[in-house]
Amino acid sequence: MQKERRLLNILSYIYSNSSPKNAKEISNALSIPLSTVYRVLRILNDWGLITNAYESDGFIAGPTSYGATQQFQQYSAIGHMFSPFLEALVKESKETAAIIVPTPHHTLCVALEESPSLLKCSFSLGGKQSLTKGASAKTILAFQEQNITNRVLQQLNIDQQTSLLKELHLITTRGYGLSIGEIDADVWGVSFPIMKKDELLAVLTTMAPYYRAQQYNQQLINLTQKYANQINNFLSHPY
Incomplete structure (x- = not known):
C-alpha cells in the first residue's frame, strides 16, 4: 500500500x-x-x-x-450536475460562480459560469489554485476531514498556522468563507461548502470585483447560500 x-x-x-x-x-x-x-x-x-x-x-x-483532462471536463458528474445551479446563480447575481474541489496539493475548478460583467480573475475551468489562499481554499480546509487539513497546516510555520486556524474557526462558525484580493487583486469572493452526507464534496464560490461587491455583498452571500443549499438538498434527494 x-x-x-x-x-x-x-x-x-x-x-x-x-x-x-x-x-x-x-x-x-x-x-x-x-x-x-x-x-x-x-x-x-x-x-x-x-x-x-x-x-x-x-x-x-x-x-x-491530456486525454484524461479532456474526458474529465466533458463527463465530470460534478460539472454536469451542478451546471443548472451555477447558471441560475449567475443569472440572479450577475456575477461569476464556480464549483471548486479539493485535491491533495491544490484546489481545482471543475465547473465555471462567467458573469456577463467584466471580472479579471485567475479561475478557469480546470485551473488550479493554492490550498491556503482565498475563500474557496479556506472553506475547503475548514470543512474537510481534520487529518487532511492538518497535513496542509504542517507545511506552514507557527505564525501562519495560528493565523490560518483562527480564520478556519471563523469560517466553520459562520458557515462560509470570505476573501478580498488573496489570489487576484480587488476580487471579492464568498464560498459555501457542498456536502454529501457528512463529507465535503466541493465548495460553491461567487466572485466579483470588490468595488461592485461592497455595494451589495450581503445579497451575494445570501444568493450563494441559497444555491449551495439547493445543491446540498439535491445531493440528499437526487431522485
Whole structure:
C-alpha cells in the first residue's frame, strides 16, 4: 500500500505544480527517498503520465494526462450536475460562480459560469489554485476531514498556522468563507461548502470585483447560500 501511495503522491505533486519538478525537488518536498522517486518517475514516464519538460531537467504532466483532462471536463458528474445551479446563480447575481474541489496539493475548478460583467480573475475551468489562499481554499480546509487539513497546516510555520486556524474557526462558525484580493487583486469572493452526507464534496464560490461587491455583498452571500443549499438538498434527494 505504501508503494501505491508514494506513486500517487508523486504524480499528484507533479500535476499540481505550475513549473517542472526534478527528482531531488520531489524527494525533498515529499520526504521520499531519492532512489524511490527515480524508480517511480521511470514507471510514470513509461506509461505516459509524465514527460520530461522542454529545456529543463524536471517533469511535467504527460500526454496521457491530456486525454484524461479532456474526458474529465466533458463527463465530470460534478460539472454536469451542478451546471443548472451555477447558471441560475449567475443569472440572479450577475456575477461569476464556480464549483471548486479539493485535491491533495491544490484546489481545482471543475465547473465555471462567467458573469456577463467584466471580472479579471485567475479561475478557469480546470485551473488550479493554492490550498491556503482565498475563500474557496479556506472553506475547503475548514470543512474537510481534520487529518487532511492538518497535513496542509504542517507545511506552514507557527505564525501562519495560528493565523490560518483562527480564520478556519471563523469560517466553520459562520458557515462560509470570505476573501478580498488573496489570489487576484480587488476580487471579492464568498464560498459555501457542498456536502454529501457528512463529507465535503466541493465548495460553491461567487466572485466579483470588490468595488461592485461592497455595494451589495450581503445579497451575494445570501444568493450563494441559497444555491449551495439547493445543491446540498439535491445531493440528499437526487431522485
